[in-house]
Amino acid sequence: MSDMSVVVSNSLFLSAVLFTIGVLGVMIRRHPVIIFMCIELMLNAANLALVAFNDYHYSKAWPALDGQVYAFMVIAIAAAEVAVGLAIIVALFKRRERVDVDEINLLRG
Amino acid sequence: MSQPVITLQQISYLGPVLVIVLTVLVLLMTDVICRLRPSRQGLSLLTGFGVALGGSIVALVYSIFLWHRLTVLKVGKLAELFPVNGPPRSVSAMETSPVWSSGTLVVDYFAVFVCLLVCGVLILVCFNFKPYLRINKLHRSELFPLLLLSASGMMLLSMSRDLLSTFISIEIVSLPLYVLCGLNERSRANQESSLKYFLLGAFGSGFFIYGASLVYGAVGHMNYAAIAYFAKHSLESSSILMIGLALVGAGLAFKLALVPFHAWVPDVYQGAPTPVTAFMAAGVKLAVFAAALRLVLEAFPLMDLSFWRGSISLLAALSMVVGNLLALHQMSAKRLLAYSAIAHTGYIAVGLASGLSTSATSILIYLVGYALAGLGAFTLISYLAPDGQDDIYLDEMHELSKRAPVSALAFAILMLSMAGFPLTLGFVGKLMVFSDAWRAGLYGLVIFAVLNSVISVYYYLRFILAMYMQPKAPGAAELVLKRMPGTYILTGIITVVLTLLLGVIPHMLIAWAQSCQLAGL
Numbered sequence: 259m260s261d262m263s264v265v266v267s268n269s270l271f272l273s274a275v276l277f278t279i280g281v282l283g284v285m286i287r288r289h290p291v292i293i294f295m296c297i298e299l300m301l302n303a304a305n306l307a308l309v310a311f312n313d314y315h316y317s318k319a320w321p322a323l324d325g326q327v328y329a330f331m332v333i334a335i336a337a338a339e340v341a342v343g344l345a346i347i348v349a350l351f352k353r354r355e356r357v358d359v360d361e362i363n364l365l366r367g
Numbered sequence: 368m369s370q371p372v373i374t375l376q377q378i379s380y381l382g383p384v385l386v387i388v389l390t391v392l393v394l395l396m397t398d399v400i401c402r403l404r405p406s407r408q409g410l411s412l413l414t415g416f417g418v419a420l421g422g423s424i425v426a427l428v429y430s431i432f433l434w435h436r437l438t439v440l441k442v443g444k445l446a447e448l449f450p451v452n453g454p455p456r457s458v459s460a461m462e463t464s465p466v467w468s469s470g471t472l473v474v475d476y477f478a479v480f481v482c483l484l485v486c487g488v489l490i491l492v493c494f495n496f497k498p499y500l501r502i503n504k505l506h507r508s509e510l511f512p513l514l515l516l517s518a519s520g521m522m523l524l525s526m527s528r529d530l531l532s533t534f535i536s537i538e539i540v541s542l543p544l545y546v547l548c549g550l551n552e553r554s555r556a557n558q559e560s561s562l563k564y565f566l567l568g569a570f571g572s573g574f575f576i577y578g579a580s581l582v583y584g585a586v587g588h589m590n591y592a593a594i595a596y597f598a599k600h601s602l603e604s605s606s607i608l609m610i611g612l613a614l615v616g617a618g619l620a621f622k623l624a625l626v627p628f629h630a631w632v633p634d635v636y637q638g639a640p641t642p643v644t645a646f647m648a649a650g651v652k653l654a655v656f657a658a659a660l661r662l663v664l665e666a667f668p669l670m671d672l673s674f675w676r677g678s679i680s681l682l683a684a685l686s687m688v689v690g691n692l693l694a695l696h697q698m699s700a701k702r703l704l705a706y707s708a709i710a711h712t713g714y715i716a717v718g719l720a721s722g723l724s725t726s727a728t729s730i731l732i733y734l735v736g737y738a739l740a741g742l743g744a745f746t747l748i749s750y751l752a753p754d755g756q757d758d759i760y761l762d763e764m765h766e767l768s769k770r771a772p773v774s775a776l777a778f779a780i781l782m783l784s785m786a787g788f789p790l791t792l793g794f795v796g797k798l799m800v801f802s803d804a805w806r807a808g809l810y811g812l813v814i815f816a817v818l819n820s821v822i823s824v825y826y827y828l829r830f831i832l833a834m835y836m837q838p839k840a841p842g843a844a845e846l847v848l849k850r851m852p853g854t855y856i857l858t859g860i861i862t863v864v865l866t867l868l869l870g871v872i873p874h875m876l877i878a879w880a881q882s883c884q885l886a887g888l
C-alpha cells in the first residue's frame with residue numbers, strides 16, 4: 259500500500275490509536291459508563307477506518323461508496339447499543355448509589 | 368454494474384425470518400392496544416405465549432417447506448439476496464470486469480437447517496418461559512417479542528455471507544438478550560448478569576467490526592466470496608487482511624466463549640433467568656457457530672490454512688482444558704453447566720479447526736445434541752429450583768432419585784449425553800466431530816479432546832451420584848417439590864426422548880445433516 263495518500267494513512271493511524279485507547283480503556287477503567295464510552299470509541303475507530311479505506315479504494319473505474327455506507331450501518335448499530343446499554347446501567351443506578359464494576363460481584367466462583 | 372433486482376419470490380425465501388418479525392410486530396401492537404383499555408393491563412401472559420408459540424410453529428413449518436423445495440428443485444441454494452459483484456480493487460489493475468458475484472444473504476441447505484433448529488429451540492424456550500413467568504410473578508409483555516427478535520437474528524446469522532451482515536445479525540441476536548438477562552429488575556443477580564453480558568458482548572462486537580473494517584481495507588469488500596477471491600489472486604500476502612481476520616475471529620470467539628474470551632460466561636449463565644440461559648446455551652451457540660462455519664469454509668479455504676488451523680486448535684485446546692478444570696468443583700448446577708459450555712465450545716471448535724467440507728454435518732449434529740441436553744437440563748433446573756433462588760446446588764440434590772425419580776432419571780440421561788456416553792446423541796456428535804478432525808490430520812488435538820471428555824465425565828457423574836447414591840447430610844437444605852407444570856413436562860419429554868432416540872438411531876439426522884452442505888461460492 260505504497261500509493262496511499264497522506265490523508266488516508268493519517269486517518270488510519272488515528273483510527274488505530276482510537277481503537278487502542280478504547281481497548282485499554284475497557285480494561286483499565288472501572289465505571290460502566292466510561293467502559294461503555296471506550297467501547298463506542300472502538301466502534302468509531304472502525305467507522306473512521308471504513309471511511310478512510312473507502313477513499314483509498316475509490317476510483318473512476320469503480321466508483322463505489324461501500325465503506326461510507328458501512329459506516330452508517332455501524333453508527334445505527336452503535337445507537338441501538340447505546341439505547342440498550344444506558345437503560346441497563348440506569349436500572350443498576352436505581353438500586354445502588356455507586357456503580358463500579360468492582361462492586362458488582364455477587365456472582366463469582 | 369447491473370442493478371440488483373430483488374423479486375418477491377426471493378424475499379419469500381426469507382419466510383421464516385419474516386414470519387418471526389411479523390409475529391413480533393403483532394405482539395407489540397396488540398400490547399399497545401391492550402394498554403388503551405380502561406384497565407391499562409398489557410397483553411396477558413397466556414395470549415403472548417400463544418401468539419409467540421404460533422409464530423414459531425408457522426416459521427418451523429415454513430422452514431420445512433423451504434427444505435422440501437430445495438430437495439424438489441435439486442439446487443444447492445434457493446436464493447442469493449442483495450447480490451454484490453466486482454473485482455476487489457487491490458488485486459490488480461488488469462482485471463476490471465466483474466469476475467465474482469455473491470449474495471449478501473444466501474438461502475441454502477445449511478441456512479434452512481439452522482432455521483429449522485432455531486425454530487425448534489425457540490418453541491422449547493417458549494414452553495419454558497410460560498411457567499417460569501407465572502411462578503416468579505413476572506408480568507412482562509415485552510418478553511416474547513424480545514425472544515423472537517433474537518431468534519430472527521439467529522436465522523439471519525446462518526444466512527449471512529458478508530462480514531457486515533454477520534455483524535448486524537450478531538447484534539440483532541445480542542441486543543434483545545442483554546435485556547432478557549436483566550428480566551427481573553428485583554433480582555440483583557439478573558441485573559449483574561445483564562450488565563456483564565452487555566459490556567463484554569459490546570467489547571467483542573468492537574473487535575469484530577474493527578477487524579471487518581481492516582478486511583474491507585485489504586480486499587475492498589466485506590463479502591466472503593471477495594475475501595476468498597482476493598486470497599487466491601492476490602500476489603503479495605496482506606498483513607492487514609490477516610490482522611483483520613484475526614480481530615474478526617476474536618470477536619466471534621467472544622460470542623462463542625472460547626478461552627481466553629470466556630470470562631463473562633459463568634457469571635452471565637448463572638445470573639440470567641434460567642430459560643434465558645437455556646436460550647443462550649442452545650440458540651446463540653448454534654447460530655454463532657453457524658456463522659463461524661460459513662466464514663471458515665467459504666472465506667478461508669484458499670488461504671494458507673495451517674495458520675488458521677493452528678490458532679483455532681489452540682483456542683479449542685485452551686477452552687477444553689480451562690472449562691473442564693474449572694467445572695470440576697462447582698456446587699451450583701447452572702455454573703457447572705456454564706463451565707461445561709466453555710468446554711463444549713472447545714470440542715466444537717475442534718471440528719471447526721478440521722475445516723473439511725463434512726465439518727458442517729458433524730458440527731450441526733453436535734450442536735443438536737448439545738442444544739437438546741442443555742434445554743432439558745435447564746428446564747429441570749428451573750423446575751427444581753427453590754422459590755427466588757433460580758438455581759440448584761449439589762448438596763440439595765442428595766437422594767433426589769427417591770423423591771423425584773422421573774426428574775432424576777431425566778437429569779441423569781441429559782448429563783450422560785453431555786458427557787458423551789454411547790447411546791445418547793452427545794456421543795454421536797462427539798464421535799463425528801473427533802473423527803473429522805482425525806481425518807484432517809489433527810491427531811494430537813483429537814487425543815487431547817478425548818482425554819478432556821474423560822475428565823468431564825467426573826463432574827457430570829458427581830451430580831448423578833449425588834442424586835442416586837449419596838445420603839442426605841443431616842441439616843442440609845431440601846428441595847421443596849411442587850407439581851411439575853405441563854409445559855416443563857413436555858419440554859423434558861421431548862428433549863430426553865430425542866436425545867435417546869437420535870442417539871440409538873442417528874441415521875436419519877445424519878442423512879439430513881449430510882445434505883446440509885454450504886452452497887459454495
